[in-house]
Amino acid sequence: xxxxxxxxxxxxxxxxxxxxxxxxxxxxxxxxxxxxxxxxxxxxxxxxxxxxxxxxxxxxxxxxxxxxxxxxxxxxxxxxxxxxxxxxxxxxxxxxxxxxxxxxxxxxxxxxxxxxxxxxxxxxxxxxxxxxxxxxxxxxxxxxxxx
Amino acid sequence: xxxxxxxxxxxxxxxxxxxxxxxxxxxxxxxxxxxxxxxxxxxxxxxxxxxxxxxxxxxxxxxxxxxxxxxxxxxxxxxxxxxxxxxxxxxxxxxxxxxxxxxxxxxxxxxxxxxxxxxxxxxxxxxxxxxxxxxxxxxxxxxxxxxxxxxxxxxxxxxxxxxxxxxxxxxxxxxxxxxxxxxxxxxxxxxxxxxxxxxxxxxxxxxxxxxxxxxxxxxxxxxxxxxxxxxxxxxxxxxxxxxxxxxxxxxxxxxxxxxxxxxxxxxxxxxxxxxxxxxxxxxxxxxxxxxxxxxxxx
Numbered sequence: 001x002x003x004x005x006x007x008x009x010x011x012x013x014x015x016x017x018x019x020x021x022x023x024x025x026x027x028x029x030x031x032x033x034x035x036x037x038x039x040x041x042x043x044x045x046x047x048x049x050x051x052x053x054x055x056x057x058x059x060x061x062x063x064x065x066x067x068x069x070x071x072x073x074x075x076x077x078x079x080x081x082x083x084x085x086x087x088x089x090x091x092x093x094x095x096x097x098x099x100x101x102x103x104x105x106x107x108x109x110x111x112x113x114x115x116x117x118x119x120x121x122x123x124x125x126x127x128x129x130x131x132x133x134x135x136x137x138x139x140x141x142x143x144x145x146x147x
Numbered sequence: 148x149x150x151x152x153x154x155x156x157x158x159x160x161x162x163x164x165x166x167x168x169x170x171x172x173x174x175x176x177x178x179x180x181x182x183x184x185x186x187x188x189x190x191x192x193x194x195x196x197x198x199x200x201x202x203x204x205x206x207x208x209x210x211x212x213x214x215x216x217x218x219x220x221x222x223x224x225x226x227x228x229x230x231x232x233x234x235x236x237x238x239x240x241x242x243x244x245x246x247x248x249x250x251x252x253x254x255x256x257x258x259x260x261x262x263x264x265x266x267x268x269x270x271x272x273x274x275x276x277x278x279x280x281x282x283x284x285x286x287x288x289x290x291x292x293x294x295x296x297x298x299x300x301x302x303x304x305x306x307x308x309x310x311x312x313x314x315x316x317x318x319x320x321x322x323x324x325x326x327x328x329x330x331x332x333x334x335x336x337x338x339x340x341x342x343x344x345x346x347x348x349x350x351x352x353x354x355x356x357x358x359x360x361x362x363x364x365x366x367x368x369x370x371x372x373x374x375x376x377x378x379x380x381x382x383x384x385x386x387x388x389x390x391x392x393x394x395x396x397x398x399x400x401x402x403x404x405x406x407x408x409x410x411x412x413x414x415x416x417x418x419x420x421x422x423x424x425x426x427x428x429x430x431x432x433x434x435x436x437x438x439x440x441x442x443x444x445x
Contacts, residue, residue, distance in 0.1 A: 021278065024161040034310075041302055043310040044205040046317055049198065057198040060368060061359045064204065066215050068413070088403050094416055095405070113419035114358040115403060116365070140200070143210050146215070 006106075023063040024137035033074030033139045036106070039141025040070040048139040051123050053079065058120040059140045063111045070143045071119055076136030083122040088115065110147065126135045156438060181439070201369035202341045203329050204362055205309070206249035207302050207334035207354075210256045216351035218343045220257035226335070226444045227249040231269045237277060241324045242443045244273040245331025248309055253339060255302055267277030267291055267305075277324060282312045326373040330382055331443060333366055338440040341433040356432060357424040360393040385439045392431045397423045 047059055049147055063069050075082045081103055086095040094117070095107050119140055126134065226246050234240045251266035271283035287308050294300040309328075316325035337359050344352045367390065370383050403418040 019232065026311070026318050030311070034307075039307050041207060041299075042203060042205075042206060042310050044306050044313060045202055046310065046314040047200050047202055049200075050319075055198075057200065059200040059202055060365050062204055062357065062358075062365060063416075064208070064212055064355075066212060067208065088419075089400065090402070092402055094403055095414075107414070107416040109405075109416055111403075111419060112415060112417045113421065114361065115416065115419040116361040140202075142202060144211075146211060147306045 024050050025138075028076075028137055029074065029139045029141075033072065033141050035141040036072055036074065036140045037070060040068070040145045041143045043144065045142075046139070047141075048120075048137060050135055051121075051138045052077065052135045053123050053133050056120060056122045057138070060116065060119070061119060061142060062114065062116050064114045064144075065111055066147060068108065068110045068147055070106055070141075072141040072143070073121055073138065074117075074141060075123075075138045076107070077139065078134045079123050079136040080126060080134070081124060082138060083124060085120045087118045087120060089118070091118070096122045098146045142146045153265065199368070199372070201365040201372065203333055203366050203369065204336075205306065206245075206252040206332040206336045207256070207306055209333075210249070210252045210339070211302075211350060212355055213253075213336075213340055213343060214256050216355055217349050218340075218347070218352055220253070220259060221342075221346075222254075222259070222262060224339045224342045225253065225262075225266075226267050226268050229250075230444055231272050234273060235274070236378075237324060238327055238376070240273045240276045241327035242331035242334075242378070244277065244312070245272060245328040245333070246335040246440075246444060247273065248328070249332045249335035249339065251304070251305055252336075255298065255305060258298055263291070263295070263301070266290075270308075277316075278314050279312050282308050282315060310411075322373050323376050323379055326370055327378060327382070330366060330370065330386075333362060333434065334443060335430075335441050337436050341429075341436055345427065345433060352430060353424060354422065356429065357396055357422045360396055360398060360422075363390055363393055366438075382439075383437075385442070389432070389435045392428065392435055396428055 004114075018136070029046060034042065049057060051057060060086070071086065073082050073084045082105065083096075083098050084105075085093050085097075086107065087093050096108070097104055100107075115128075121138055121140060123138070189303065226243070231243070231247070234243045247266050247269040251263060251270055254262040267283065269287065271280065274280050274283045287304065290304050291301060294304060313325050313327065316322070316328070317355060339357065340352055340356050340359075343349065344356060367383065367386055370379050370386070373379055375402055399421045401418045401420070402415045405414050405416050407414045
């Protein structure tokens with residue numbers, strides 16, 4: 001009985017424990033993400049989290065008239081092509097990377113009037129998971145530069 | 148013999164798996180950012196619904212906008228560097244690291260070399276007191292000295308230092324200190340803007356002050372999602388009082404529309420919001436923010 005219980009435990013753990021290097025270190029973001037915000041100046045805040053396939057996260061942001069902005073979604077490869085949308089407060093979609101040419105992981109833009117937007121990040125569910133759920137670091141970087 | 152996968156068995160296995168998983172989390176130790184905690188989100192490992200983060204414009208961004216709006220430099224707007232010795236608690240150090248960060252941004256935007264070095268040293272002093280001294284240590288000071296005549300590089304160095312400090316605090320499970328640094332910088336930026344407005348009556352600066360209504364909402368969201376502690380609760384109360392004034396400002400939202408310039412390929416988001424603020428509202432905001440700022444720097 002004990003052996004069977006242990007076997008069940010092992011199978012259950014293998015099926016439900018997420019895998020992947022779910023490390024979200026300062027070093028990862030600084031090395032892999034920060035250089036890609038250039039030539040924009042970072043807003044000085046770290047917005048990172050470990051996410052699982054199928055999860056969604058949102059970042060509330062303000063953008064001011066008179067500056068150019070870059071929103072960059074930087075993630076670990078294990079998560080695949082991360083999807084992101086930029087929406088207004090009424091959740092009207094202004095940009096969706098999956099609809100853009102080349103499925104980019106950043107968007108450069110400016111605003112005519114100062115506005116509050118939502119960046120929604122979604123982690124795709126891989127076609128074949130074998131019960132293994134990938135997890136990894138996702139960082140939303142925001143940079144600005146003078147027009 | 149076939150084992151029955153009963154509800155009880157499932158429950159037991161779930162608990163055991165979660166325990167195993169939790170141990171896995173802890174095993175990552177210092178290597179993993181405690182990001183779920185820093186944002187006040189529920190664990191990203193267990194929740195499939197949306198997690199919400201808040202981001203606040205940096206003091207560099209705010210002071211860049213003030214300069215574009217026609218603001219001029221006056222060192223009397225800034226927190227006196229002599230005050231740095233007053234701050235003994237971790238929360239006052241954090242708030243004033245934000246305040247001096249905004250002052251450092253202001254001096255740097257206006258290329259006030261000598262003042263920039265003084266405010267950098269204040270930031271270094273407070274960062275040392277918070278255990279994040281390396282961020283503003285000799286290497287950063289040398290980089291700043293070497294780039295004093297290159298404003299853009301200087302701003303990148305300051306931004307990088309504050310980003311590293313924020314990341315360090317979050318990585319070391321100090322989300323409250325991180326939030327207070329951000330809040331201190333925001334309050335100082337708004338205070339400087341109100342001082343400029345009172346002296347110059349510059350319409351663009353006044354508009355920038357009104358637009359902070361949106362940032363204030365996000366700042367309150369950030370602080371509410373941060374584990375509660377006395378300094379955060381006190382600041383939240385003051386900021387919510389400020390919000391009651393901002394709530395009176397008309398902010399008409401229109402559906403934004405995007406257009407891309409075929410030559411430059413730059414996308415512009417039009418529509419959005421129109422905002423109007425009257426003199427009385429400006430005065431109320433100025434008075435409120437002055438009180439909040441006085442409580443921070445005292």
